[in-house]
């Protein structure tokens with residue numbers, strides 16, 4: 725679907741933040757993902773026009789980074805770190821429990837489009853390993869049992885907004901460190917919820 729005027733205005737605000745238009749490519753791809761759940765063809769065209777690069781250049785970045793999705797994810801994208809710090813802190817069992825609960829293998833989405841499961845490399849929360857992200861909101865110190873409880877909570881409660889701090893309190897354990905900043909905005913899509921790209925509060 726083509727971008728409406730509201731989305732184009734948001735894109736222009738993002739572009740304004742950068743000295744060169746093309747530097748806004750990453751955030752604009754997330755904007756597209758927030759809108760459609762993946763990087764669709766129309767968004768590639770819109771972004772290419774907005775920042776003056778070719779569609780092939782847009783696609784080459786979108787297809788290189790795994791956080792940009794090439795097909796729609798489920799409502800909740802479960803990303804579990806499998807890199808070294810998480811692995812030695814039992815991420816394998818966390819992964820196994822999530823796979824068993826969802827019935828999904830790596831990079832699969834269930835038929836109801838509730839969950840997409842993926843194993844990912846380090847997500848920068850090594851001090852709080854094992855770390856899990858739900859729609860890119862990070863929860864640290866997740867035990868295998870808590871991972872199951874987290875999946876059950878998502879399936880039964882179906883929260884519209886995912887807020888890292890809330891999930892950390894409910895399902896997390898040891899954190900890397902305290903950010904000392906409360907962030908209750910969260911995300912209501914499978915794109916990161918940080919400003920200015922779009923948060924539940926921005927919508």
Ligand code: FES
Nearest residue numbers: 805810846849850
């Ligand atoms: S190794 Fe898992 S977050 Fe870094």
